[in-house]
Amino acid sequence: MSGARPYIRPIETFWWARPPYLAYTLREATGVAVLGYALVLLAGVVSLAMNERAYDAWLDFLKTPWSLSLHVLLLIGMIVHAWTWFRILPKTMPRLAIGGRVLPQIGITATGVAVAAATFIIVVLVAVWIQP
Numbered sequence: 001m002s003g004a005r006p007y008i009r010p011i012e013t014f015w016w017a018r019p020p021y022l023a024y025t026l027r028e029a030t031g032v033a034v035l036g037y038a039l040v041l042l043a044g045v046v047s048l049a050m051n052e053r054a055y056d057a058w059l060d061f062l063k064t065p066w067s068l069s070l071h072v073l074l075l076i077g078m079i080v081h082a083w084t085w086f087r088i089l090p091k092t093m094p095r096l097a098i099g100g101r102v103l104p105q106i107g108i109t110a111t112g113v114a115v116a117a118a119t120f121i122i123v124v125l126v127a128v129w130i131q132p
Contacts, residue, residue: 030081033078040074086112086113086116089108089109
C-alpha cells in the first residue's frame with residue numbers, strides 16, 4: 001500500500017448561499033407551506049369524522065388570530081411555490097413543437113396559468129351552483 005491520500009476537494013462553508021443554490025433551497029422550502037396547509041385540512045377532516053363538537057372546535061380554532069396569521073403565511077408560501085412551479089415547468093419539459101415550430105417557454109407557462117385559472121373558475125362556479 002502506497003500511503004497516498006486521495007484528493008478531497010474543498011467545499012465552501014456557505015455553498016448554499018450562492019444565488020442559484022439559495023433560489024433552489026427557497027423554492028424547495030416553500031413545499032413546507034403546502035405540507036402545513038395539508039395538515040390543517042387533514043385535521044379538519046379528522047375532526048369532521050369524529051363528531052360535530054370536534055368539528056366546531058376546529059372551526060373555532062380557525063377563527064383565532066394565531067390561525068389567521070398562520071394562514072396568511074401559508075398562503076404566501078403556497079403562492080410562491082405555485083409561481084416558482086410555473087416558472088420552472090417549461091425548463092423541465094422536453095421542447096414542444098407544433099407544425100415544426102418550437103413553442104417558447106413563456107407560451108408553456110402561459111398555458112399552465114390559463115389552465116389553472118380555468119380550473120379555479122370552474123370549481124367556483126360548481127361550488128356556487130351546488131350551494132343550497
